[in-house]
Amino acid sequence: MTANGKKILCYLFIPLSLIYMELAFKFWCFGSVSAKGAVYTTLLSGAFGFALSLSCCVGKRFSRATATVWLVIAFLLFGTQAVYFRIFKAFLALFSVTKAGGVVADFFDQALIGIWNSLPFLLAAAVPLVLWLVFGRQLADCAQPKTLYRAGLAGLFLVLQLAAVCGIMAKQPGYMSPGYLYSDTLIPSLSQEYFGLITTTRIDLRELMLTQPEPELAPLLPLPDHDEAETDAEERQSTPAELSVPEDGADRNVLDIDFDRLISETEDSTLLEMHRYFQNREATNKNAQTGLFAGKNLIWIVAESFSAEVIDETLTPTLYKLCSEGYTFENFYDPLWGVSTSDGEYVTMTGLLPKYGVWSFSLSSENYMPFSIANMLNDEGYSSYAFHPHNYSYYDRDKSHPNMGYVWRAKGNGLNVTDQFPESDVEMVEQSVGSYVSSPPFHVYYLTVSGHMFYTFPGNPMAAKHEAETANLPYSEGVRAYLACNLELEDALSMLLRELDAAGELENTVIALSADHYPYALSDQELSELRGAPIGDELELYRNAFILWSAELEEPVTVTKPCSTLDILPTLSNLFGLPYDSRLLMGRDMFSDAEGLVVFADHSFITPCGRYNAGSDAFEPVPGIFASEEEMQKYVHETLEEVDRMFTYSAEILMQDYYATVFSVPAQE
Secondary structure, three states: OOHHHHHHHHHHHHHHHHHHHHHHHHHHHHOOOOHHHHHHHHHHHHHHHHHHHHHOEEOOEEOHHHHHHHHHHHHHHHHHHHHHHHHHOOOOOHHHHOOHHHHHHHOHHHHHHHHHHOHHHHHHHHHHHHHHHHHHHHHHHHOOOOHHHHHHHHHHHHHHHHHHHHHHHOOOOOOOOHHHHHHOOOOHHHHHHHHOHHHHHHHHHHHHHOOOOOOOOOOOOOOOOOOHHHHHHHHHHOOHHHOOOOHHHOOEOOOOOOHHHHHHHOOOHHHHHHHHHHHHOOOOEOOOOOOOOOOOEEEEEEEOOOOHHHOOOOOOHHHHHHHHOOOEEOOEEOOOOOOHHHHHHHHHHHOOOOOOOOOHHHHHOOOOOOOOHHHHHHHOOOEEEEEEEEEOOHHHHHHHHHHOOOEEEEEOEEEOOOOOOOOOHHHHHHHHHHHOOOOOOEEEEEEOOOOOOOOOOOOOHHHHHOHHHHOOOOOOHHHHHHHHHHHHHHHHHHHHHHHHHHOOOHHHEEEEEEEOOOOOOOOHHHHHHHHOOOOOOHHHHHEOOOEEEEOOOOOOOEEOOOEEHHHHHHHHHHHOOOOOOHHHOOOOOOOOOOOOOEEOOOOOEEEOOEEEEOOOOEEEEOOOOOOOHHHHHHHHHHHHHHHHHHHHHHHHHHHHOHHHHHOOOOOOO
16 A cells, blocks of 8 residues: 555544444444434544544654544443443443442443353454554554644544534424434434434433533413422421312312412423423323222332243243233333333332433432322321342432332342342242231332343353243243243242231232333344244334232223333322322323323334334324324324423423422422
């Protein structure tokens, strides 16, 4: 190669390397690259690469050391995200990096397995760095970054960046505009697909470091004119006098909130918009199920990586009993969120959507949470406990769960389970049930862990424990190991029902069970094998079971409308006849006459009228629902606007400690 050729290649090396890694990363995560995504990513990452090349122009030489540093950082960025995605089927937020110490310590073995499983991508991503280490000296020695070359690099950066931004911000057909994704919000999966990892990381940094104004949203209706820690949390959360029902609210789940007064007393523009939004939001009506379980005990279980396919009359008779004798939810979904189990818990237990880029449940530990089922039941004279067989402080649960009204007991804080991973759900129930079963009324929250990945018999003690029981099942080892792990949950539930029955409390207890997320550690092939059919529609990955059982349920009740984990809290609140304001939750009582709405992390949604997939930006209507294309498009746009509001105002409830403002509760010190 000539000296000029080496010089040009030197300046192009970083931009080309970044584009190469971006495209390889897309194939690794999504299996394909869209034309639009390839163009935007090439322009944006190419522009960033030229900016990095310009930073290497130090003195009279092209700094080989600086270029090496940038390539190492790029490899670490892409490699870390690839491994994280391989394990969790989500992207690592920058905020989580600040909390990574505890995560890595607890899941070091799983991280090593993730690295091993990501080895093909890691080797591919290392190619530019290896080539630079081998040939970089020759290329850098030929480069003499005179003013002309510096100007050329700066010009290429500006041209590519301007071309990308103009293309992104231009009006385009479809429901979800690239401009909205680029400038107004952060939806990681869509941002990765459209713009690539580097730009998504920059947007994430923007959201983390700067206070961004929320996107302007049209209102739904015309706006009108007008332990010690546990004790402190309990005192702040217990405010029954404030949760009063207005005289005209007998048929609706609302509280007596004077939004007109709140609006008149604030000058904060964000709070003003929130007050107006919630004032005009339609409340759900009470119904035949309202108060049906008032006064009963409640055991609420969030089961690690649970799947409906675990329920089997022969293999898991207790789960089958609870499912077949309880309510049936034919179209129930369990979406996956950015912070895996913690966000899954947060959505289920708060009826709110998580804020991307933070640990929502952890942050809520400083907030007033009046609609926590534990806080509401405590006001009714219940005792509320929460148990988990894994480390008590993981995801800051030692702060968040006491704030929700629970006496929190977990490994290292009241539970002495065997030191293994995953730990035993049976040991959790065995060590906890005696502390409450003889003292009704009680509410108990169990967060299980025995169903945790990875699903191999040699490396998972729960799978190994139940290997013989699954040996003759017609599945591959990964699926059999997954089912074996869930047999520990089955045994824990069997023990729980026996103890409740022995104490005479089984007939007086309601059991609710849902998953934190689907078993994403199984491969697509294994998931298809487990479900007995290929996973077609991407949204069907999240279809799951919600078990809601009471011994006194005389006839099965079937709910056909779409619903999700977001709806569990308002549903239970209505069933137990608790005073709550349905306008202040994003979930909806599943038994109400409100339209079913399932919301996913990328703003996809499912309603009785059809399903919108944000990844393909396509809406599939139910046949015969819409009279015209225009009517359908109007419906999709309006529903997307409402989904955007749900994310926006969920985040603001969290960040503003909004419930404390509404109910005039002093801030925590």
